[in-house]
Amino acid sequence: MNVRAIYPGTFDPMTVGHADVAERASRMFDELVIGVAASRSKNPFFTLDERVALARRITESLGNVTVRPFEGLLVDFAAAANSQVVVRGLRAISDFEFEVQIAGVNRHLAPKVETVFIAAAQEYTFLSSSIVREVAGHDGDVSDFVHPIVVEAFNRKYERAGRTGRRPTPES
Ligand code: COA
Numbered sequence: 001m002n003v004r005a006i007y008p009g010t011f012d013p014m015t016v017g018h019a020d021v022a023e024r025a026s027r028m029f030d031e032l033v034i035g036v037a038a039s040r041s042k043n044p045f046f047t048l049d050e051r052v053a054l055a056r057r058i059t060e061s062l063g064n065v066t067v068r069p070f071e072g073l074l075v076d077f078a079a080a081a082n083s084q085v086v087v088r089g090l091r092a093i094s095d096f097e098f099e100v101q102i103a104g105v106n107r108h109l110a111p112k113v114e115t116v117f118i119a120a121a122q123e124y125t126f127l128s129s130s131i132v133r134e135v136a137g138h139d140g141d142v143s144d145f146v147h148p149i150v151v152e153a154f155n156r157k158y159e160r161a162g163r164t165g166r167r168p169t170p171e172s
Contacts, residue, residue, distance in 0.1 A: 005085035005116070008035040008074050012044040013150045014055045015132055017124035021089035024118055026062045033081045034059065038071040045133050050153065058147045074102075075110035084112050091120040091127070 007025055011018060011034075026032045036052045044051065048069050055067045070077040078086060086106065088099055103115035127145055136142045136154040143151050154160075 002030045003085060004031040004033060004081065004083045005029040005087050006033045006035050006074075006078055006081055006083045007087040008037055008070070008077065010039040010042055010044060010129065011036050011051050011055050012039070012042065012046055012129045013051060013132065013146060013153065014058050015124070015127050015129060015146050015150075016144075017089065017091070017120050017127045019058050019147065020121050020124060021087070021118050022059055022065060023062060025087045025116075026059075026065050028116075029085065029087075030064060032062070032065045032087070033083060034065060034067045035070045035074070035077050035081070036067060037074075038069065045157070046153065054147075054150055054153060057149050073109065075106050075113055078110065078113050084114060086113060086115045088115060088117055089120045090117045091125045 005025060005028070007022055009018060022032065022034060034055050036048065036055055038048050046054070052067055052069050059065045059067065068077075068081070070080075074086065078084065086103075088103070090096060090099060099115075099117065106113055106115060132142050132145050132150075135145075136151075136158075139158070139160065142154065
């Protein structure tokens with residue numbers, strides 16, 4: 001049986017932590033569809049098109065991964081994608097309560113949809129998209145947290161020269 005899973009999120013932007021979860025999920029399932037949620041209520045920094053384009057570039061080497069935008073309910077996206085498996089990454093115990101709540105709502109709405117949790121790699125447990133946006137917004141170095149094309153995307157947004165290295169020290 002061909003199992004297609006979806007990995008939903010706002011991905012504003014996709015971090016190395018998200019990419020790690022996507023890569024591991026792609027090895028667990030025959031196909032993985034990354035669903036980039038419009039998440040209008042979160043007022044995302046990157047547009048939906050930009051978030052989709054970045055996620056596509058970041059995962060392009062994974063042969064069984066596709067990236068699609070979605071609006072509306074996750075369970076409707078799962079049905080449209082012909083999938084009954086939702087993958088979510090868990091970074092810390094603090095994620096657990098919220099994630100179990102979402103999984104419960106989704107199971108109530110669509111009983112056949114199962115949520116599978118993947119433990120985020122230890123070194124990325126502190127990471128979140130908002131932390132990355134915060135650091136990048138102050139011209140800090142986010143190159144350890146995101147793919148180089150995301151660094152470029154931040155630089156374009158902030159109309160900065162293409163500095164991707166560390167903030168210069170006062171004596172440099
Ligand atoms: N590495 C780094 N960061 C991670 C991470 C990982 N492995 N896993 C989660 N995060 C972070 C994200 O960066 C994000 O950080 P931020 O909020 O500080 O920017 C945070 O955890 C949660 O983001 P994300 O995983 O993208 O989830 P989300 O809460 O934005 O989106 C949806 C969750 C899209 C799945 C959910 O909102 C949804 O299903 N929406 C559709 C509407 C719906 O069906 N609602 C009913 C169910 S509630």
